Every structure is written in structure tokens, then in C-alpha cells.
Amino acid sequence: MTSEGPVVFDPADFGAIPAAKELRRWMRKVRRGKADRTFWQQFEDIYLVIFALVMVGATGGNVILHLNEKSAACTSASCSWLLDTVPWILMPLLTSWMLRVLLSVGPVSASRATGFWLLATPVDRAALLRPTYRLVIGVAAVVGALAALIGFALFGAAWSLVGEAALLTIVLLTCTACATVWAQQSASRSRWALRIADGLLLAATVPAVVLATRPEANTQNTTAFVGVAYIGPYDSTQFSPPFVTTYGFRLLVIGLVALLVCGVLVVVTAQTLDKLSRQSVVAGGELLAGMAGAAITMDVGLLADVVSGRHWRQVGRLHSRRGRSSHVQAIMHREFLRILRWPRRLIVGFGLLVVPYAVAGTGYDVLVPLAAAFAGFIATRPLMDGLRSVSRSTGLVRALGMDLRDLRVAMSLVPALFVILWTALALPALGDAATAFAVGAGILTGVIRQASAKPPSYAGPLVASPMGAIPPGLFSQPIRGFDLLLLCLVPVLLSWSPTWRLVIPGFVLALMFAIKPRQPA
Template identity: 25%
Template sequence: MSAHVEPGGLDPAHGLEPVLVGPSDRGPAPSGRSIRRYTAAAANQRGGASLGQLLNDVYYAVISLAISIGMALGITGSLREALPEPPTGGVDAGISLPALVAVVVVALTGVLLSLAGRLGPVGAGGAEAAWWLSLPVDRRGLLRPASRRLPLLGAAAGAVIVALLDAGLLGGEDMAQVLRAGLGAALGAAVVVLAAGIGQTLQVSRRTTALVGDLVLAAAPVLALVGAVAGWSLDALPTAPAWLLALLAVAAGLLAWLLDRRLDRIPSRSLRESGSVASQAVGAMVSLDSRELGRALTDGAARTRRRGSRRFRGVSGAPAALLTADVTVLLRSTRHVVQIVVAALVPALVAFVPQLAGPVGFLLAILVGGYAAMTATGEGARRAEMAPVLDRLLPLPAGQVRRWRMIVPGVVMLLWSVAAFGSIGAWAGDVASWLALGIASAPVWAGAAIRSAYRPAPNWAGPLVSTPMGALPSGVTSVLARGPDVVILGMIPVAIAILLGSVLPILLGVQMVLSVIVVAVSGGTRTLMERMQDTLGQDPAQPGGAVRR
């Protein structure tokens, strides 16, 4: 209903009514459900997609998911076969593989709670926040699908991951037990996300929820170490009994009902912020932009206001400003600090698990844990790549700026290497040699962090390739490989030493040479192709690479 008030047609002091121009019939305000359905119908009408195209996309997604699950089962099964048999006589200290998987489930619970706090879990972004939240309708009907989306997604992810761990890594042959473990994980994940949603209705800040999840994640490796010292051993992953599954189902239903009843109590500001972060994260995942995804998750739980400020009296000069900025950004991100600590404890946990304490387990621990820690150290460089104007204001060349930004990742990864390679050395009985190898390989991680942070964006103007996530540029894989490529090259001596079980002097020397090469390559501002064209005397800025005269 459209209405227009003529000038002078409303005088509250004299009780005058406004003069309406347009339809004169009045009725009750529409429900939120009808508004939501009208919006969906209008979007579908203008989308141009037919039912056949929708079924084709669903079929494509299901087939891709099935193939991914099959590949994951194959990888975990191959890893299980590569691991040595568990000791038969028992151990006084150490933790069994099923017990370690149980600790991993605890860590995944912390990750899920942290993501729920950073993404909402209930939000309205984009046009929904601009139009829906301003309407005089009940918000329960508007927000009901949004309140169900993240719990269902978390339940599906939890069921798949736990089922893969049980059937693949632990070799569970009883399908009933695997299905029960997956069902228990799904119900537990739904309860965790719904509890975070209840906290959002009680105006608990998203930062607090994310911080609790980070603390749970940080407590998981500590729990594993305590269990290893105490000799905590399990023969199989604990299976939830029927009464526990029924209790989880009842709890999930009650929490879902309570969240639905309290949807109208979520502040509009919280809904807009959660929707904005979720939209940014989804866009980053669709475009395969890990840097944008990290920024969304980091800024999603950041404080909007600082309780105090620091004067940074010791900062004098551009290099000191760069180092101080990188350290401050790292320390203010709780997620990244927890990520580094957890990654540093991974090799120690592998050393305490008899089935994992070997070349394969340590190699995976070094590569996976090191890459996780490396990505956490480059937040300052990633922000500088997003806003390059700050670096350009400094009286330093671009190459020097990147080299100065390697210092913070280098120092952090040096400490990580001491902890990680010290665990391998303690297990192998040669701490000094393994520490020397870890110290020599630390620059590789620093160079990879800067190379990954300053990688160019994909060229969306070129030819596109059809994928399950939509059309992507043909060169997106080469862009994503910037960073991991130098890790693969620079960690070859480390991999050989782990597989051999000893650090040879020649491997230590080769590692030093490769570290210098990685630092030199990652600190440059030009790609390898551009350098080759410069060597050949061509100008890459000109079409066809015209020869310079």
C-alpha cells in the first residue's frame, strides 16, 4: 500500500489525520514467512534457471561430494596401511591412535564453536539486511531459514569427518558402528551451533563465543599430552550408546525450538555483522581466495573498539614501524596465536603415539603443522597486500618492504621449528642435529608466508573453467600454488632426512642453500616469467614482449 502525506495534512497538536493518496484499503501487515517466500519467488523468476538446470547442479554437487568422500577414504586407508602395527604388550607412556582421534574430535568441536561465533551463527546480509530488517513484520518468519542453515551444515560436516576418521583411519569394519559414530557427531555438532545461537539471542558477543572455541581448540593438544603421559589408551573410538543419541536428539530439538522462539530478540546490528561476515566468507570460498577468507574470519571476531592505545615510543624509522605493525597484528589475533601453538604441539603428539611415531607420521606432522603455523604468521603481509597504500608511504623499495616483513614470520617459525624438530630429535636420540636442520629450514617458511601473502589475484578476464563451485579462471591453480611451491622445493632435505631417520651433513648444507634461494625468490616483486623475459631482453609490459632497444 502506497501513501503520500500532502503538505500541511498532518498536525499532531490538533489531531488532524494525514491525507492518503493511493489505495484506500488497509489490512494487517504480512507475515515474515510470506515476505520471505515473495522474495524467493521474485529471485527465482528473474534468475532464468530452469528446473532441469537446478537438478543438473544438484546432481553435479552430489557426484562431486561422493567422489571427494571416496578419495578421502582412499587416502586415509592408505595412511592406515602405511602406519606400523600397534604394540601388543602395551606401553607405560603414550597415547593410542583411537584416543588421539577422540582428542581430534574435541579439537574439531572447538573449531566448530569458533566458526559459529565468527559467522553468526544467525545473520542477514546484503539485501536481506537492508530490506527485511526494516519491515514491520515478525522476524521469526524472516530469520528461520538462516537459523537452521549453519546447524545443518555443521551437523553434515561433523558426520562426514567423524565417519571418515572411524572408517578410514581407524579401519572400522562395522558399518553400524560407523553410522552411529557419524550420527552422534552430527547431533553433537548441531547442539554446539544451536548453543552458540542461543548465546547470540542473549546478546553474547560473537568475539566471546569465538574465544571460547579457540580455548577449546588450544586445550585439545594439552589434553592429549596429559593423556600420553598417563598412558591413556583406547582400543576403538568410543561409540555413543542409544540413550546418549536419544539425549542428544532431544537436546538438539529443545535448543532449536528455543532458538526459534528467541529469534526476534537478536539485535539488528548483530544480524547485519554476522550476515556481512558470512557473505564475505562464502564469496571467498567460491572464488578460492584463502586470503579473503582469513580476513573474514579474523575480522569477524575482532573488537570494534579498543580499550586503550599504545604510543609505540620505541618505533623509529620505517623498518621498526613494519616490524611493530606485524607483531601487533599477530598478537591481537587470538585465532592465529592458538593456531601456532597447536601446530607446534602436533609433532610432539606424533612422538607420543606409537602407531604414528615414524617417518610417515613425522613427515605429515612437519608439513601440515608447519603450513598451518606459516599461514598464521603472514597476517600483516596479507593486510598490506589488501591495502598497499600503507607500504607505498614508507621510504623503502618494495623489495625491502617484503624482506622486512619476513622477519616476524621467520622468528615465529624459528620458535616453531625448535619445538617441532626438538620433538623429532628427542624421539630419534639426536636433538642437536635435528634442531640444526629445523633452524636451517625456518627461512623457507618465512619466504613461503610472504610469497603467499603477496600472490597476484586470478585473472578473471581470461578464459573460465566450469567447476562444482562455478566458473573459475583457468590459471587459478597456479595462483594458489604461490607459497606452497617453495615449501615443496625448500623442504626436500627435511623430507629426505625424516625418511632416512637421520640428519646427514650434506642434507644440512643443501637445506641452507635452498633456504637462501627461497628467501631471494620470495622477496622479489617480479614473477619468474618476468625475470626470464628481462634476461632475454624483452619488455613484458608491451604486447608480445617487444625487444628493448
């Protein structure tokens, strides 16, 4: 009887291991051999995409240019102080957002077929995953450039300063993408990266609060622009500072060094792709496939379910806790425990308080309630997973032994407490209690309506559109919830009296809990 040992791959038994480049060339040949579309059909689709991007880019660029000229006309110390504070808010937010998004999908991902047929073989894994890695780096660089262009140009920064900020932002987000690839190689690294993302999100609230609560400057026409790496006064009557200066030369040197370090980091990280586990790579591919399906159906709630399901599959299992009381009190207790099992969502929710304070600090007081409402909606929506599960399951409603309206009230009480606390913390930026009530009522009714929405309906005649025939039920799906949010904000946006700011949102709130919802099919 021979002892069994580890299986050792011997090329003499199976032949030489093919290179990843050869495998990709062979797969490309097979796909092209099975293609049933002509070259002109493909060219027409590509032309439409390019034309749409050019139109959107031209329109958006014209708007940004116009807003930049309007903002650049402000030469007060207040406008200068605003531009100085923008990087301290924008950079932590961008880095935190990039860390969370990339770590949620991998960032390097592959389909289940690729994981089964290719990644499980002795083929060089790093070479197989390198195209996906390059795509991630490219997307991070493009996002950095667009974010810097929009973020700095809207506040009237000189175009030379916008270019400097874009360069450093590209380097920052590219290095962040490399860090997420390194963190993907270990579960402990991913956890620490998410903690750093949470810390950056909270750090962005400090300059936003300072910006919103600072005293108004009394000195006019004293502008001193301080950029990401450009520090120094210049004549505000000029459209932009001279390019060849001591500060510009220093920035040029810093930019070249940053690009060199970024390039080295990208190359070094690419050499470690073989350390990525097949499980983490395939999980990211499944998440992207699920998100694509949710985007096709325009179901925002399904998109949140896909992300939530990925998280709980990674967690595996938790220690169960005994419930308390019965009926409504028991459901409230379970909802409270469910929310506490994912505390990072609470951290992100409170971190979004930076939005109303940052908008208030810019001086656009009209936009503060709108920005606070949408930020609060994004912060509260992840807490409504329980209500969404109940609203789409007849069996679960019957098992709980309560009416669906009572269940909606019970499962909305804990998120309602979060909304009350969130709006109370945002009250200094909102200004008065009536506006805060309208914002809080809009947030709560909006998230309840979206979470308790029925699945998209495919019944009825199709509607012709440039994208083909579309079921009419898909059009109303993306705006479900936001309609009540905007309805509660109507008296605030139209500057009506505080009485109407209390009456209309209060009526919408009472109607939401009074109407009996239809049972899911």
C-alpha cells in the same frame, strides 16, 4: 505543541502484518517468474553435482574402508592405546573449530537486502531466520558424522564403534551450534564462547603430548578398545564386538537420551531467534559474500583479509601507542604491537602444536614433518597481514620511504621469531634439529611468498575447462607459498642426509630475502 513519543505500529494504519511464510512464498514466485533457464538446464547442473558427489564419496569411502582394514589388523596394545586417545584429541578440536567458525559468520546470517527490507519491519524475525538456522544445524550434524567416520575409521575402530562415535559427535556439534546461536545474541556471550574455544584447543594438546611422549608398550596382542561411550575388552580376532551387550545397551540408552536432549535444545533455541540483532545477522551475510568472492578468485590471502576485516570492524577502535626508534626498528615495533592486539591468533597458533605431536603418537613418523609444516603454516599465516597490505599498495610503500625488499625483511622478522619458537616447541616430535630447520624454513618462506603475492592476473588468453573459460593466473594462485614449503621438505621426505636438510632450505631462505620483488601496480 504536542510532545513526541515513541512510534507505535498500528496495524489499522498499514494493514495486517504478513507472515514470514507468505513472504517467502511471494519471493519464490517472483524469482521463478524472472528465471530464464529451462527445467532441463537446471536438471543438468543438479545431475553433475550429484554425480560428482557420488564419485567423490565412493572413492573416499573405498579409501577409508581399505585403511580401516589395514589398521584393524594391528592387535597390539599400542594400537589399542592409540584408539583410546583419539576421542580426547578429536572431540575438543572439533568443538573448538565449530565454535570459532560459526561465531565468525554469525552463525545465523542474512544478506544486506534481507536486513534492510525484511528484518527492519515488524515481520516475525524468528520465522524469517528459521530456514538459515535449520541449515546451520544440518551442516553441523553432517560435519560431525563425517569427522567421526574419518577420525575413527582410519585408526581401525570397529564399524559399530564408528557408528556410536558418529552419533555422539553429531549430538555434540549440534549442541555446539545451538550454543553459538545463543552466544550470537550478546557480544559478551560471544567473547566467552571464543575463550572456551581457545581453552578447548589448548586442552587437546595435553593428550596429544602424552600420546607422543609415552613409552612404547612391550605387550603384544592385548587389545582393549575404549570408545567414546563403549568401555570394555573384547576378542580382537572378531571384526567387531557383538551389538547386543551390556555396553551396547547402555550406549543405546545414552544415545537416545542425548538425541532427546539435543532435539529439545534445537527447538528451544529456535524460539530465541527473535533476540538476534539485525547488525550481527547482516554482518555474517556480508562476510559470507566476501568469502564467496575470494573463493571465486582462488585468492587465499583475500579470504584471510575478509575475516580480518570483519574482526577489526567489530572491535571498532583501540588506544594508539607511540612508536619507537626509526626505520626498520620502528616497523618491527609496530608489527609486534599489531600482533599483540589480536592475541587469540597466537593462542590458536600454539594450539596447533597438537598436530605434530598427535601424528607422532600414531606411529606414522614419515608424516610428522609434513603435518608440522602445514600446521605451522596455518599458525603463522595470520601474522603476515602487514606484509600483505604493503605488498599490494604502491602508495603505502612510498609513504614508508623504504624499498619493498627491505620492507619485506623488516615485516618478516617478528613472524620469524614466532616460527623459531614454534619449531623449537615441536622439536621433540620432529626428532632432530636438521628436520626442524627444514620445517621452519619451509613455513617462513611459504608464508612470506603467499603474503607478498601479487593479485590474480586476468591478462592473457583464457584456458578452456569443464567449468568454462578460466584465466591462467588463477591456477597458480592457490599453490603460491605451498610450493616453497614442499621444496624445503624434499630432503626430509626423501630421507636425505642432515647436510642436505640444512643446505636446500637454507638456500631457499636466502634466495627469498635476496631477490628484489617487483613493485605492486
